Amino acid sequence: MPTYTALVAGAGGLTGSHLLQLLLQHPDYSQVTILVRHPLPINHPKLLQITVNFDQLEQYAPQLAANHVFCCLGTTIKKAGSQENFKKVDYHYIVNLAQLTAAAGAQQFLLVSSMGANPASSLFYSKVKGQTEQAIMQQPFSAIHIFRPSLLLGNRQEYRFGEQLAVTAFKALGFLMAGSLAKYRGIEAHDVAKAMLATALTPQTGTHIYLSDQIQQIADNR
Numbered sequence: 001m002p003t004y005t006a007l008v009a010g011a012g013g014l015t016g017s018h019l020l021q022l023l024l025q026h027p028d029y030s031q032v033t034i035l036v037r038h039p040l041p042i043n044h045p046k047l048l049q050i051t052v053n054f055d056q057l058e059q060y061a062p063q064l065a066a067n068h069v070f071c072c073l074g075t076t077i078k079k080a081g082s083q084e085n086f087k088k089v090d091y092h093y094i095v096n097l098a099q100l101t102a103a104a105g106a107q108q109f110l111l112v113s114s115m116g117a118n119p120a121s122s123l124f125y126s127k128v129k130g131q132t133e134q135a136i137m138q139q140p141f142s143a144i145h146i147f148r149p150s151l152l153l154g155n156r157q158e159y160r161f162g163e164q165l166a167v168t169a170f171k172a173l174g175f176l177m178a179g180s181l182a183k184y185r186g187i188e189a190h191d192v193a194k195a196m197l198a199t200a201l202t203p204q205t206g207t208h209i210y211l212s213d214q215i216q217q218i219a220d221n222r
């Protein structure tokens with residue numbers, strides 16, 4: 001049985017924390033390295049935590065080698081405080097991570113992006129997400145997997161008022177979103193994590209983009 005090493009950025013977040021648990025439990029992964037701002041209260045024989053300053057990620061380059069890189073990093077414009085700070089996290093940190101891990105020999109890069117990501121979008125959030133995807137696609141990985149979930153569902157430690165309203169609405173109206181509207185249905189962050197893991201373990205090359213309904217299918221078929 002092949003064994004892989006994984007590197008996760010954003011492992012303390014909603015999607016990343018589910019993914020981390022799945023990776024630690026999976027026999028195909030021999031080591032899981034996480035890049036964190038603050039150590040997480042988790043101990044596991046396969047877990048290696050590296051506390052990093054994402055502004056100077058190149059300093060940690062020798063520790064960034066892994067077969068599969070999972071990026072669940074991201075913030076919101078509200079949390080970041082400005083568009084510039086948002087772009088620092090959702091573009092610069094992520095692209096820098098991709099460049100450094102590609103240089104360190106990673107084969108796969110799996111990114112949680114967002115529904116609507118489009119470098120030509122008039123919406124700043126969607127534009128940045130699209131620019132990030134575009135920059136990732138330039139990196140020399142054997143496989144690049146971009147997940148574009150709709151609204152992420154799950155138990156968040158912090159309270160996001162607008163998002164909570166959307167979650168309630170999406171849950172109430174989810175049954176209406178069938179057929180071509182299925183890609184707009186909210187998706188459990190746990191299912192996004194399941195789909196990322198299943199995708200990483202399916203041998204394939206090239207660049208692949210998954211909308212919410214496709215992510216759900218992958219998670220359900222796992």
Ligand SMILES: NC(=O)c1ccc[n+]([C@@H]2O[C@H](COP(=O)([O-])OP(=O)(O)OC[C@H]3O[C@@H](n4cnc5c(N)ncnc54)[C@H](OP(=O)(O)O)[C@@H]3O)[C@@H](O)[C@H]2O)c1
Pocket residue numbers: 009010011012013014015016036037038054072073074075089112113114115148149150151152153163189
């Ligand atoms: N929320 C939604 O409904 C939604 C929908 C579609 C796509 N997305 C995208 O999906 C991705 C994952 O979302 P999520 O809700 O699972 O993430 P999340 O819970 O907000 O967690 C984000 C992760 O990014 C890290 N992070 C944030 N700001 C940082 C900074 N300045 N420096 C270093 N690390 C930082 C956080 O680290 P700490 O643990 O240290 O805070 C955390 O681990 C994001 O890119 C998001 O934009 C979200």
